[in-house]
Amino acid sequence: MNLDRRRLLKVAGGAGAGLLAAPTLLRAQIRPKVVIVGGGPAGATVALTLAQAHPDAFEITLVEENELYTTCFGSNMYLAGLRDFESLRHSYSGLADFGIEVIHERALLANRSEKVITLISRTRLDYDRLVVAPGVDLLYEQVPGYNPQAAKLMPHAWKAGPQTRLLRQQLDAVKDGEAVVIVAPPDPYKCPPGPYERASMMAHALKSSGRGGARIVILDAKEKFSKQALFMEGWQALYPGMIEWLPPSVHGGIELVDPVTKTVATDLDLFTGTLVNIIPAQRAGVTAREWDLADPETGWCPVDPETMRSALDEAVFVIGDAAAAGDMPKSAFSANSQARVAAMAIAADLLGAPRIEPFLFNTCWSRIGAEDAVKVGGRYMPKEGKITSVASFVSAPGEDAAVRRRAVGESDDWYRSIVAEMFGPGAA
């Protein structure tokens, strides 16, 4: 086991280390190649897991276009002033210590029959196993009038980075008594409780800075949403009268958004905000779709629930948000859990490691107030060809303040843990 072997090497030194190093060198020439596209919680975790659980056994290449990863998770707390922007950003440099090669480029083409991908610089990478973890794409056009250009005026901030900062700047500019409009997406999308945590954190920012007269309207594409009773209760208690949620049965559907006047036209009425945050519908990242790994009908990538292997190619695994992962929500926690399952299957394929039943788990914490977090989650197993929920839990309404405060601490611990799972122990 990795933990023990590392410690052994460190403590034993000398002869022991030499003995263990020799076969490593011999193996180096014939090490199987694993190429991973996308360095989010899915891709980065699979790289580090393989490197740690099977030291020196693979040649691992992680292809990620950005040099720094900005976490979406935690970004709502940045809006609220409860985290700074830099705390959301993480470098891949620690992965070199584990022998992982990281290439900061965009992967463009895949020739799956020859098992080779091509990067934007024309670099070709051949693989024995390919992991595709590109996250989601936003379907701008499904919100009439919205497009990448309009997002510079009405941010989505559903991909973290410049958009997140833009949203924060616009929130800072909202004056007391003014309006904020959030357009929330249809299922499935990444982070089901995310839009409602965002509304909570915006209300916190406004109220705690003397702008409690501002109003937030959520125009939803859904009739109900994740942890709804908990959010509604929290909004009533912490931000009375500030947040209004309207399902499609009330607003009648989004007809047009206008980035210049920052107006959203629905069947019911026109909603104008100083800040309009549009979160469009989503599907698997374009890379997965261009490489024919997605179901054209749903836009998500079908996978074997035992292994996260693509249903369309034996040598490819799709994990994280891009995968059609049955009952599992699209979250960083799920992505991390799926990464471990894919790593086990890859080790079984290429090293003859034992095949092990997957252990799939998720918890999503959401912050309602500075001292108030709730959680939802569960355990999943492959059943009848699908990842199926077998145990679940959710915070209770009316919980003790101490329980909610403790959940804030839990989510902070989780953040540091997941970041260490992606970028190495030094990153947390």
Next chain:
Amino acid sequence: MAKPLRAALAAALLMCLCGAAAADERESTRLTYLAGTCNACHGSSITIPALAGRPAPETAAALRAWRDGSRVNPIMNAVAGGLDDDAIDGLADLFAHAEPIAGEARP
């Protein structure tokens, strides 16, 4: 853990050497990956209790109590519900001998 760190580490090392030799490969691979699930939350502990260095009987007893519901913690009840006896004992042992992560709260 009242033992001085150096002695504890040496003892842990010995046990790992024997343990690793004896352990069946399947079980050790399974435990490595299961431990990853634990680390997804317990990897950097302030509020969530640290696992590294915690005596094995203590961890095993807690996991059994969560599995049978006699101790209530919604997350841990859902996790432990998926662990068999071998996994519980194996994980408890693994973490008892793991190096504490720097700066982490001691159990």
